Amino acid sequence: MSKLSGKVAIVTGASKGIGADIARGLASEGASVVVNYASSREGADKVVGEINLKGGKAIAIQGSVTEQADVKHLFEETIKTFGAVDILVNNAGVYSFSPLEEFSVDEFHRLFNTNVLGLLLATREAVLHFGAGGGSILNIGSSVTSTNPPTSTIYTATKSAVDSITRVLANELGPRNIRVNSINPGLVETEGTHTIGFIGGEWQKNREAQTPLGRIGQPGDITPIAVFLASEDSGWLTGETLFASGGLR
Amino acid sequence: MSKLTGKVAVVTGASKGIGADIAKGLAKEGASVVVNYASSKEGAEKVVAEITKAGGKAIAVQGDVAKEADVQRLFAETQKTFGKLDVLVNNAGVYQFSPLEEFTSELYNRIFNTNVLGALLATREAVKLFGDNGGSVINIGSAATELNPPTSVVYTATKGALNSITSVLANELGPKKIRVNSLNPGMVETEGVHSAGFIGSDFQKGVEAQAPLGRIGQPNDITPVAVFLASDDSGWLTGEHVVASGGHR
Numbered sequence: 001m002s003k004l005s006g007k008v009a010i011v012t013g014a015s016k017g018i019g020a021d022i023a024r025g026l027a028s029e030g031a032s033v034v035v036n037y038a039s040s041r042e043g044a045d046k047v048v049g050e051i052n053l054k055g056g057k058a059i060a061i062q063g064s065v066t067e068q069a070d071v072k073h074l075f076e077e078t079i080k081t082f083g084a085v086d087i088l089v090n091n092a093g094v095y096s097f098s099p100l101e102e103f104s105v106d107e108f109h110r111l112f113n114t115n116v117l118g119l120l121l122a123t124r125e126a127v128l129h130f131g132a133g134g135g136s137i138l139n140i141g142s143s144v145t146s147t148n149p150p151t152s153t154i155y156t157a158t159k160s161a162v163d164s165i166t167r168v169l170a171n172e173l174g175p176r177n178i179r180v181n182s183i184n185p186g187l188v189e190t191e192g193t194h195t196i197g198f199i200g201g202e203w204q205k206n207r208e209a210q211t212p213l214g215r216i217g218q219p220g221d222i223t224p225i226a227v228f229l230a231s232e233d234s235g236w237l238t239g240e241t242l243f244a245s246g247g248l249r
Numbered sequence: 250m251s252k253l254t255g256k257v258a259v260v261t262g263a264s265k266g267i268g269a270d271i272a273k274g275l276a277k278e279g280a281s282v283v284v285n286y287a288s289s290k291e292g293a294e295k296v297v298a299e300i301t302k303a304g305g306k307a308i309a310v311q312g313d314v315a316k317e318a319d320v321q322r323l324f325a326e327t328q329k330t331f332g333k334l335d336v337l338v339n340n341a342g343v344y345q346f347s348p349l350e351e352f353t354s355e356l357y358n359r360i361f362n363t364n365v366l367g368a369l370l371a372t373r374e375a376v377k378l379f380g381d382n383g384g385s386v387i388n389i390g391s392a393a394t395e396l397n398p399p400t401s402v403v404y405t406a407t408k409g410a411l412n413s414i415t416s417v418l419a420n421e422l423g424p425k426k427i428r429v430n431s432l433n434p435g436m437v438e439t440e441g442v443h444s445a446g447f448i449g450s451d452f453q454k455g456v457e458a459q460a461p462l463g464r465i466g467q468p469n470d471i472t473p474v475a476v477f478l479a480s481d482d483s484g485w486l487t488g489e490h491v492v493a494s495g496g497h498r
Contacts, residue, residue, distance in 0.1 A: 170496045174461020179496075212423020212487055221485035228477050236470035238461055238496035247419045247428075247487040 003231040005030035008082040010074065012036045012065050012122055013092030015043030018140060021219035022089055022226045023047055023235050027056035029227055032082045036074055038064045038092065039195075041153035050094040056080075065118025067094045089228045090119040090162075091140045097151040108154055115158035119165065127178060134177025138229050141184040143245040151194040159184070163241055170239030179238040181229045186245025188217040212247030221246075231234070252480040253273055254279035256333040261285045261314050261371055262341030264292030264441035267389065270468035271338055271475045276305035278476055281334065283327050287313045287341065314341045314367030324374040334378040336479045338390040339368040339411075342470035344445070346400040357403050368414060376427060383426025387478045388415050390433040391496040408433070412490050418487030428487040430450065430478050435494025437466040461496030470495075 006024055014023040022045065027033045033051060035058055039164035044060035051058040063070035078085050087160035094114045096107055121139055142159040144152055164183040173180060187207045189249050193199050199216075208215055225244050228234050243249055253275055263272040264286035273296065276282045282300060284307055286293035293309035300307040310326045312319035327334055339401055343363045347357055372386055391408040415431040422429060436447060436456045447453055456465055474493050477483050492498060 006352045030445050033261060143313070167498075175463060177462075179462075212420050213426070213428075214424060217485055223480035224484075225486065227480060233473035235473075235479060236462070236466055236493045236495055237474065237491065239498060240491060242489055242491070244485045246485055247423050249488060 001118070002030040003233065004087070005229065007031045007086040007230075008034070008078065008084050009087035009230065010034040010036060010078055010085060010122075010126070011088065011091055012118070014047060015037070015040035017192050018185065018188060018219050018222050019089070019091035020047045021223045022091060023058065024051055025053040025223035025227050026087070026089075026230060027058055030232070032057040033085065034058070034074070034082070035060045035077045036063055036065075036092070038062070039092040048084060059141055065122050066113040067219070068121055071118075071121045071125050074122075075129050079129060084131055085126065085129050086135045087130075087138070088122060088135070089138045089140065089226060089230070090122055092118055093140060095155045095192075097155065099151050100153055103154060109156050111154050115155075116161045116165075118136050119162060123165070123169065127173060127176075130178060134179070136230050136234075137169070137178065137180045138226055139164070139180070139182040141182040141241065143184045143186040143243050143249065145184060146243060146249045151237065166241060167173075167239050174238055179234070181237055181239065182233070182241040183225050183229065184241055184243045184245070185222050186217055186243070188219060188222060190219060207248065211245065215246065217244065217246060251279040252476065252482065253336070256335040256479075257282045257283070257327065257333050257337065258336035258479065259283040259285060259327055259334065259371070259375065260338040260340055261367070262287070263296060263498065264289035266441050267434065267437060267471050268338070268340035268467050269296045270472045271340060273300055274472035274476050275336065275338075275479060276300040276307055277303065278480070279481070280285070281331050283307070283323070284329070285312055285314075285323055287311070311440070314371055315362035320367070320370040320374050323371070328378055329340055333380055334375055334384060335382070336387070337371060337375040337389045338389065338479070339371055341367055344404045344441075346404065348400050349402055352403055360367050360403050360407050364404075365410045365414070370413060372414075372418065372429075374398040376416045376422065376425075379425070381426075383428070385479050385483075386418070386427065386429040387475055388429070388431045390415075390431045390490065391434050392435040392492050392497060393435065395494075396494060396498045397474055406460065409455055415466060415490060416488050423487055428483070430486060430488065432471065432474055432478060433490055433492040433494070434471050435460065435466055435492070435497045437468060437471060439468060445446045455496060459497055460494065464495060466493070466495060
């Protein structure tokens with residue numbers, strides 16, 4: 001398994017959940033991986049430990065994607081440690097849900113700052129640091145941009161912004177050999193979705209009943225798709241938004 | 250390279266072009282491949298020979314996908330030789346372009362019978378052969394459904410129909426663990442595209458100028474995407490329309 005030998009990948013928000021699984025998956029294909037985290041240092045160190053134990057290469061770098069200086073530092077440390085960067089997985093994201101009547105301006109900014117501004121800041125640094133051979137940018141969006149569930153106005157709006165960013169930047173960066181694609185997962189069982197109460201109740205049953213493949217997702221369903229989009233196997237794809245949701249759209 | 254070890258795949262229209270390359274690519278990953286052709290027996294046998302020489306398994310089976318009895322025979326032969334089926338690539342397709350004022354019913358019937366009826370017949374028969382583990386159906390559509398080029402109304406309509414077939418059957422067959430996805434290539438340099446006069450033309454120059462990745466496609470740009478969609482790496486994707494066109498949309 002060595003489709004990413006010699007490549008260097010940064011995964012933002014990789015201390016847990018989908019990001020952690022993608023970091024491990026890229027490493028098992030031979031990439032050197034930067035496991036970025038904002039505050040969950042223990043989680044990030046655990047991911048690094050798991051990767052190293054399997055003979056891979058990884059380091060943890062702290063930084064909030066919402067802070068420009070943190071993002072610059074993230075890329076500078078990556079170059080300092082690994083000498084280059086080839087792949088960026090914009091996975092760091094937050095979510096909260098609220099009926100329209102009750103949304104708060106603070107929550108609006110919190111979600112947009114991480115999910116959209118943070119993604120743009122990281123992507124800009126990636127483009128400034130990719131080598132002459134180009135690179136692959138993978139945005140983790142969400143299938144909510146198709147399912148549009150009530151109470152998700154702000155979250156879904158951030159993810160539609162991400163869909164647009166994917167398409168515009170694919171057009172803009174293509175001539176520099178930089179591909180930009182999205183994975184839009186459906187409901188995935190992670191620490192985060194457990195914490196927010198989506199797992200084990202009516203919402204999960206509701207999603208499963210509507211999903212052609214009859215269950216909710218696991219991080220391990222998302223990771224092989226991320227590996228595909230990071231590798232040369234997807235070299236002819238850019239601007240693509242892959243809905244990874246067992247068919248629920 | 251063994252993501253399809255033990256699997257059996259049928260590729261329709263695999264005597265040349267994209268179909269031939271996909272057949273070879275699936276075989277390289279360990280699948281036993283049925284190379285279907287309508288009339289180009291020599292081409293199909295050449296593909297089989299190349300696969301066998303590389304240590305893979307393949308047979309050529311004649312059959313016109315537009316003819317119900319041929320399709321039934323194709324899958325009967327598949328079952329007789331390999332005992333099962335896991336992957337169907339609905340690649341057989343024809344194209345001819347004509348301004349609206351000049352299209353004929355004959356042209357309409359020919360293109361719809363191969364591109365749409367043929368894909369439906371093949372999928373219906375394949376589903377009967379898929380076992381309890383389900384299967385993967387890959388419909389080769391076209392980026393024409395994104396670009397909608399003038400003079401392509403009949404051809405693009407067949408590919409729009411194919412997109413809908415993917416979406417509906419993904420919903421319908423998901424509970425049987427059968428995934429259905431579309432792979433929609435942009436302009437690809439093949440024998441057929443040469444014969445139709447597109448290579449070296451202003452049309453090609455236009456595509457190159459507008460495609461983010463700055464060139465037209467080759468069959469081996471498409472094949473790794475087909476292998477991905479055939480394998481369990483894409484197990485959480487169904488109903489997807491993947492546009493493989495270097496970003497040209």
